[in-house]
Amino acid sequence: MARELWKGNEAIAEAAIRGGVEAFFGYPITPQTELLEYMAARLPELGRTFLQAESEVAAINMVYGAACGGVRAMTSSASPGISLMQEGLSYIAGSEVPIVLIDVMRGGPGLGNIQPSQGDYFQMTRSAGHGDYHPIVLAPATIQEAIDLMYEAFPLAEKYRTIVILAADGSLGQMMEPAEMPPARPLLTEAERPSWAVRGARGREKRIITSLFLKEEELEALNLRLQAKLKHIAETEQHWEEVATADAEYLLVAFGTVGRTCKTVVREARQQGIKVGLYRPITLWPFPGPRLRKLAEQVRGILVAEMNAGQMLEDVHLATLGRCPVRFYGRMGGVMILPDEILGALHDLIADQPADPAARRREP
């Protein structure tokens, strides 16, 4: 298939269609709306289900209902809408139904604005609802990567019976870039429906999908099982990209759009003779900490850049545990970070480091 110029939101929608989505339920919100509109035009043509729900609350519960039948169902929204979906997400997590959700993040808190942001990092990675769980959170930096991650999102969600969130931001949703679409995957057949799906108790015992476990031992057992599963996911599903880390003395850590911006920073800084590399987490949960810890032992300092007040920063601290100085550069309110700002922050970081690496190790 040839490379074509795709708008981010539409590319994600098309990748979902090729990936086998059977039902989409959503509610308009900028900067995500083109995704919903694309689905509205395409899904009915293909004989699949599209419905504009009355709210995000309803949309996520429609997804939940459809997914209970083992149907590949998804929704997309932007920050305020994700807040409304948190109730449904928690039920979905508790009943271990696989679904896919796109968050095209915008500036917050509150109504905020419609400009790009990464302010939902905590909301998505910590649990995205009440109770103990984590969705798998994927953060593409380019439209091609968004397509590839979306395409694999349903198999991933089904493999672990979990929520997969594609964390984009307004700029990725709105920008255009050449990308190649994968071939359409065949839709699930009746025989391929999962063994837990609720599709009518024809010639078998009835099935119940619930997140209610009134006896504390039962609910604790569910939680222990969920935690074991999450531990397994955490060990097997960490993904990241490294740029120029082999000889790096300094390291940028950034995800999504800011991650790609940092590639420009690496190029420009290296032209100035600064040995800097980039560590770009692709899975935000599970956060790819172990490799970062190794790099922290190699470099003289880390600069984390995010379009928020420092959310992934906490994961970087948890991963590196003081092995090297960690600085932060962030913009909020929908302000996009330009390469020269990060370069400036990098220079500040370098200026503050003692010339002698041994001296650094003696710091408290």
Added chain:
Amino acid sequence: MSTIPIPTVEEIIAQGNLVYKRPDALADTWTHYCPGCTHGIIHRLIAEAIDELGLRERTILVAPVGCSVLMYHYFNVDAVEAAHGRAPAMATGLKRTQPDKIVFTYQGDGDLASIGAAEILHAANRGEKFTVFFINNAVYGMTSGQMAPTTLPGMVTTSSPTGRDVALHGYPMRMAEIIAGLPGACYVVRRSVHDARAIRQAKKAVLTAFKTQLAGLGLSMIEFLSSCPTNWHMLPPDALAWIRDTMIPYFPLGDFKVADGVEQV
């Protein structure tokens, strides 16, 4: 010593003697409902209708949050458990992706008329092709008797200790009438289960509602007036009489919408 032979259970329920049995759609188990609560009667009517129409193996139940939260244990059908008020949204997702299945929600008045008001209104307005059994007991049962959107004027509940003040809380909502006003709703009636006659009529409505769904028509909903002796602080017979004497005058029984094509039983 007289020797009257005691028949075994199997002898008693021999085919010829059988006049009343547990419907296949009901599970062989006890329920947790309070003595005198009419949820059980309504469960049974639904289960009988499922059996009579031969729908058990293609039915999916969407349970609510409320006293009937555990009803999936009581039915022998595939089931899902919705969040409080969201059953119509879940049912929409199920029915839209499995249109050959029979999908029904079962919701209390807090669930349907308060926290889930948007979901039921829009499901009805879209003409979703599933069935809603709406249990109006004028209170929040599960959380032990707070005011519901259907609590009658002046009625004392734990959260309206001096009686429902309509100046403060508005009037009780007549949901059947409201839903019937939406073009997407095809069969909307109110029934009661306070006596045998009412129960027989309610059963016919349940059959009609399922047949409406089978015919592929829009939303079918039955509002049941149901008793809550525990939270009404009444003996069960008094609670039934209270439905008749106090609830029905405010919530009249009747058919509020019977669209063309609905085949009434």
Added chain:
Amino acid sequence: MHEEIIFSGFGGQGALFAGQLLAYAALDCGLHVTWIPSYGPEMRGGTAHCTVVIADEPIGSPLVRRPASVIALNLPSFEKYEPLVKHGGVLVYNSSLIDRRPGRADIRYVPIPANDIAEALGNVRQANVVLLGGYLAATGILPLAAVETALDRHLPGRQRRFLESNKAALQRGAACVLEAVPAAPAEQTANPAAAAD
């Protein structure tokens, strides 16, 4: 090659579409490209702008502080971006609407009476395409033919009847620059006022 271009104008002047045409053309030429709009409340009435980055290697940041080129369709855009154009860069502007003396000596000014040309061709709304033609001629970054192909492929359905006039607009914009700048390095001769700086 790594070229950043900002297209900026009033909402409705077609700055975003002109940028998309360039992006399509870059793709057809086998280059890497990104197109990113400003899509804020600005879309309603204020200025609308987009940034296009064209490069022969994968593109990191889709945004730049100091673009190599700016195409200004209206005065506010000229005023906003004139100071930001990179040293040695190009500012192509709509001289039908922008009556300003160039203020910098280190960039190249390319005035094009785009509204007048478009109006003469019968559709003032093609001023954006006139300017794009002028930009291509001034920089030689992509062949004009690549943008013509992009027009063939991507002019939206309801605008297809304007296909030929759009191509004419593109060519007239290019011709305007080529005629005004006969020899390549004669910087700023397109605008005598600039030469006075």
